[in-house]
Amino acid sequence: TPSLALAESRKVVIDMGETAIASFDLARRLHENYTEEDEEKLQQYEDFMDRAENKLNNYILQITPHRLSNQENNMATEMLHSIGNFERIGDHCINILDVARYNAENSITYSDSAWTELNTILDAAREILSETVGLYRQNDAQTASCIEPYEQVIDEMQQILKDRHIDRLRLGLCNVGSGISFLEILGNLERISDLAGRIQNIPIL
Numbered sequence: 194t195p196s197l198a199l200a201e202s203r204k205v206v207i208d209m210g211e212t213a214i215a216s217f218d219l220a221r222r223l224h225e226n227y228t229e230e231d232e233e234k235l236q237q238y239e240d241f242m243d244r245a246e247n248k249l250n251n252y253i254l255q256i257t258p259h260r261l262s263n264q265e266n267n268m269a270t271e272m273l274h275s276i277g278n279f280e281r282i283g284d285h286c287i288n289i290l291d292v293a294r295y296n297a298e299n300s301i302t303y304s305d306s307a308w309t310e311l312n313t314i315l316d317a318a319r320e321i322l323s324e325t326v327g328l329y330r331q332n333d334a335q336t337a338s339c340i341e342p343y344e345q346v347i348d349e350m351q352q353i354l355k356d357r358h359i360d361r362l363r364l365g366l367c368n369v370g371s372g373i374s375f376l377e378i379l380g381n382l383e384r385i386s387d388l389a390g391r392i393q394n395i396p397i398l
Contacts, residue, residue: 198256199268202249206272209245209279210326210392212238216286217322217385221315223290224378227297235290242283249276271393275329278388282322285381285388292374292381301370304361310354311378317347318382325389332394344390351383 216238223231253269253276261269295301303311321343328339358375361367367375 195256195261195265198252199265199272202253202256202272205245205249206275206279207326207330209242209276210329212241212245213279213282213286214319214322214326216242216283217319220286220289220293221319223293224296227293232290232294235286239283239287242280246276246280275392275394278392282385282388285385288381289378292377296371296374299370301368301374303371303375304367307358307361307367307371307375310357311375314347314350314354314379314382317343317350318386321347321386321389325392329392329394340390340392344386347383347386351379355379 216235219231219235219238223235250273253273257266257269321340324343325340355376358367358372358379362369362372
């Protein structure tokens, strides 16, 4: 039954969303305190996301040749997009992990002001991701439009913090190594919020 198959697929998409949140939290913790144990756990989350994306895509594509209503077709299409977006959010969490490992291996630290700013935008990105998954779980048809204002705030914050960090580099308050890491984190957080804003939801009848 296509409608039932789509409903069951949606449960796994929600699992991917929950895993994306767990990945984000772990990547943040690794950035604050890098350990190999936490890195291995994050890699396991990423493996699940990759497998889920592959299996769900194949499964949903097998459903679509069957006779579907317009709403079911739209739901299948949007679900395929959401699957890919959640998986890419996981990829950006891995990118943050890479920065954490690089910082640990090279004894790179941030200034107090940089940490304060970084934690501010990390909190905002976490809120967007949590809100996205919550709305998706609730079957809210307006997921993307609800998240868009938050995404715009992240974009503005990213640019402001980038400019401030460049000023610190010019003044010698931060070194080049920490500056590169800081800007890399900002870029990944901006992309995570952008992907969250693209996730859409069509309620199941």
